[in-house]
Amino acid sequence: MAKWQERAELLFKEEGLNKLQKSNVLVVGLGGVGSFAAEFLVRAGVGKMTIVDGDTVDITNINRQLPALHSTVGEPKVKIVGDRLLDINPELSLIRVEEFLSPERATEIVTPEFDYVLDCIDSLTPKINLLVAAKRKKIKVISNMGAGGKFDVNKVVVRDISKTEVCPLAKNIRKRLRKEGINKGVKAVYSVEHPDATSIKTTDGSNYKKSFYGTNSWMPALFGLHAAETVVKHLIKK
Secondary structure, three states, X not given: OOHHHHHHHHHHHHHHHHHHHHOEEEEEOOOOOHHHHHHHHHHXXXXXXXXEOOOEOOHHHOOOOOOOOHHHOOOEHHHHXXXXXXXXXXXXXXXXXXXXXXXXXXXXHOOOOOOEEEEOOOOHHHHHHHHHHHHXXXXXXXXXXXXXXXXXXXXXXXXXXXXXXXXXXXXXXXXXXXXXXXXXXXXXXXXXXXXXXXXXXXXXXXXXXXXXXXXXXXXXXXHHHHHHHHHHHHHHXX
């Protein structure tokens, strides 16, 4: 055990920490949710990780995303996040994929070698592509719903996608998954708080994204925390 993992071993025990070190996790999307989820997992002791994102840091990301600083604007998120993860654990086996996830690439990237897939994408179609690929290959997957337009940390929960409510994104995902023959079996992090409808803004539709809500600094990180907790608990009990 590395000295920096002393506190983790006290909690997870040697067996649990060994399981984490041998685990292989895929994190797709390194924005406000995914960047925090990836860091929580690596700090917990996950030994292998692939991170996927085709985006660069934008100045509007600074209020909520871990890689976003004035000094990193314009740089690829996979580079910033990846460098940070390796600085946390230099022995981490890390693969960086700098691209947006197309339907074809979702099928290629999601392989049985992964113990868990984290969907931290904020656009509907790529989320569906990733979830369908994971389900069809029988890989555990957790999907993060909409953190935008919300304030209350006490209303964030983790349930099966079939049990989600209130969240507009979750509703659309349920509908799209049903068309693919998937009714359940996808863990979802979501909020039962109604989003602030006055905080929405439309876009030009690039990168599969038609609109977005205003977002605070803490809700995306909290979603990432819940996702990481769910994954770690599963991995140490395998």
